Amino acid sequence: MSEDVYHGDILSKEQGEDEVTLVISIPENLYYFKGHFPSSPVLPGVALTHWVMEYLAEYFEVDPNQFVGLSALKFQIIICPNYEISLHLKKLNSSKYSFSYSSIHGQHASGKVLFK
Template sequence: MSEFVYHGEVLSVETQDNSVELQLRVPQNLYYFQGHFPTAPILPGVVMTHWVVEYVSQYFNADPACFKALSALKFQMIIGPDYTLTLKLNQVSENKYSFSYSSLHGQHASGKVLYT
């Protein structure tokens, strides 16, 4: 049995003034695919939002302890193993960030993250 991983593989990162674009590969042995669902694994939305909070913290120095809410959250299309994703993060204001996940399959998810 292969060892599980908890994050996508970061293939590249491009930063600009108020934005970051990451290319992520979603590995087959991602821990969160266990039981979600056995015959057709999909990446849970809660994992996608958790990754967003982690990357906003990493690239914009936002304190995860100050996380307040998610807004305008939309999940348009499932994400499966071996997808290569583009995650775009934009700082909208001092305490507000927008995000979107997309791939060759289309738009997967988007929303905003608010901090106190």
């Protein structure tokens, strides 16, 4: 039995003062594909937003406990196993960050994260 995998593999990282871009490979055995949907797995939006929060904490040292909400949240194109996606995070000000997921398939998701 294989171990559950909760993150894609980070293939590359470009980091500037107020932004970071991660290229992430999405494995077939990603935990979030289980039951969503068995015959045609799709990465749920809640997993994408969870990753955003984790990477904001890691690269911008934001405190997830200060989370207020999401705005302008859009899910445009589904993400399937074996996709290679790019996550771009940008600090807009001390309490607002933007994110976008994209790949050769197009824009997958985007939004803004607000903190206290």
